[in-house]
Amino acid sequence: MTIEIRNPSADNWRAAMLTAMAVFADEPRDDDFDRFTKTLVRERFYAAYDGDAPVGTAADFPFTLTVPGGELAAGGVTWVAVLPTHRRQGILTELMRRELADLHEREEPLAVLWASEAAIYGRFGYGLAAPHFEMEADRSRFALRDDPGPRGKVRMLPLEDAVEPCMRVYDRVRPTIPGFIARTRVWWEQFRLSDPEQWRRGASPKYAAIVELDGEPAAYAIYRIKQEWRQGFSHSEVRLVEALAANSTAERDLWRFVFGIDLIARVEGRLDPASPLFLMVVDARSLNLRASEGLWLRIVDIEGALRGRTYGGDGEIVLDVRDEFCPWNAGRWRVGGEIERTDADADLELDVADLASVYLGAFTFSRLAAADRVREVKEGALARADDLFRTPRPPYCPEDF
Template sequence: MTNELRVLADSEWTAWWTTLDWAFGGLPESQEEQKLWRDLTDFGRSYGVWDAGQPVGTLGTLTMAVSVPGGAVLPVAGVTMVSVAATHRRQGILRTMMRRALETYRESGEPLAALTASEPAIYGRFGYGAASQRLSADIDIHRVTLGLPPGADNITLRVVDPADEAERCEALYARLVPTRPGMLARGPGWERLPLLDPRQDRAGASARRCVLAERDGELLGYARYALKPEWEPAGPRGTVLVRDLDAAEPAAYGALLRYLHGIDLMSTLTLDNRPVDDPFLHMVSDVRRARLRVTDRLYLRPVDLGAALAGRTYATDVDVVLEVSDGFCPWNEGRWRLSGGPGGAVCERTADAADLALPVAALGAAYLGGTSLRSLAAAGRVEELRTGALGAAATAFGSTVAPWLPHGF
């Protein structure tokens, strides 16, 4: 083999990106989208594998930050744009790129790495666990009514071009980030992502619009959406496609939902990516007519295990020794004492007897509080070594709100 791993150079971007495009089916992204990801890519920590002058493997890195239980926002390395050419499968290319990337993230001081998986079966062996889920719904507008929270009638709604109020919407989004684990803090450049709306990706839908929810001039919520009009002999059966829906209070959320639910000539309201505890579940009259679907979303893996576990708070006081296995990042292997609670935590190496034994991917899954350690134990992923330790740790790791990744990367 002549495979060569090297850091991505700016001059190599086009060939590198073309390889990625073909790995995902050969339909090129718009120039607007490609430019966005190029601008956000951390070239010094992105990699390609080359064979005879041609790229045959890609792995990109985005410098990001994610909210964790307790409201802190921690640095996280975003792993993205991962591919291996079909001609070079089973040659260890992905393993080589992933190992180099994780070593680099450790050197850079990120406690966590994150990704969204096109094929979930791939990433468990590299220590990633499914830490959040996405809820999608197709609500039958004609058969489902809404019960709205008090104050919804006092909200003023205004439809605008998304770009015209992007700055105010970004400021509201930033306020919401610490309130729910798994949300990404959007740094400079990321504000372009919610506005990305290439015509070729609309699949018959309209350009994106934005409705604002305000009270006395204060922005309390917004929704970005598109309309997909369709007709049948009996009449219209269009779809409202909701891309983003963020609100700072229940009244604003309810007013936005009512607006989206009531647009003329539409039969279906599609919410594509919502938290699994989204409030619409308690506002619809018939949840079965919402046709719910839940899928995996954000995958996390501790890079610096001690810093990751000390970086979040815990629902109750906890003092537990974890025996962690991590064959891919051996610096995380061994016993760690986690001591903390709602006010903060410390996680350090210890020689004390272990209370729980688990692989690092299980910790990644449980980290944001959306996956229970007890559930993982029932699947054989966590072993209780001291009676009572599992229940106490599972309660402490839990979150009062479900983790949620608002958008991909």
């Protein structure tokens, strides 16, 4: 079987998308095609062809990702699918190879993704980069500690009117949290505040609530309600799509609102690992938090990636990085002061996927070493490297794509 990877022509794009939709068992709908043709670029959409038939796809959104102390271009990998007739014959591997080579050629130093299954992407050099919590909170036990009472005002807005205030809050927070992705107005309209019926999965339409402090938007909750009644009582749940606050006063008002909605038994949703909520409530256990692996990161161009973030202290470290899938990265790199290739002896040895786990601040070298994923070649190197890469807070990515 000969498989060719290419960017589908304008005429063939829809057929390639149909292939991926069949893999995910999504019903093809015009509004979905429309949404993706508005947000994807054809040069970043790859299809694997068996003759004229598309049998696999991969694509990447042109994202800007917040990294410690700055932001960098990152391919947002999506639409990864291979038809059941063609699986386990190396097609995904070839799609990944081509996509990463193109990102490298365009000098985009990073690629990020959310994995349908956690076992798929490590082999391509992706590492766990921004774990989060999944919350399943018991609303009946919710109470804020030392509650000074509401400070602001909460307004429910039609989704189209929520775009502007949500953007204001998000854009204030985004530079402060590694893992956040810059969102255009089109992205807000097409994804975060879009509400096609096929995304509801039995729950209500999306609602948007904006917390205002001194007349300024300072937090928002976008959510749905999944109704359930049993024997005369409501067991309904709030399903958070996204909840974000720009400061601690707004954060408290935000959660007071979310947990104050009547007829709700549970509040479910994704939580920032550094969320103050855990420390704001009387009964942290009742939040029922479960750690989940979150965003994956691939360092496509190690030099650009290392130069694009900031470091603590004035130490220096030499990393010996293995990278079989993108061999241009492999070798020894000096970090701290100048960032450059070097012939100097290595302080630490690690795989490029493990460097990705440190890069945004999710893990330390010491923690990876404790799992036998980093080797300390020179004594004391782990502590020096941890000082250098230390960040003020863990990363978080509030949206999958």
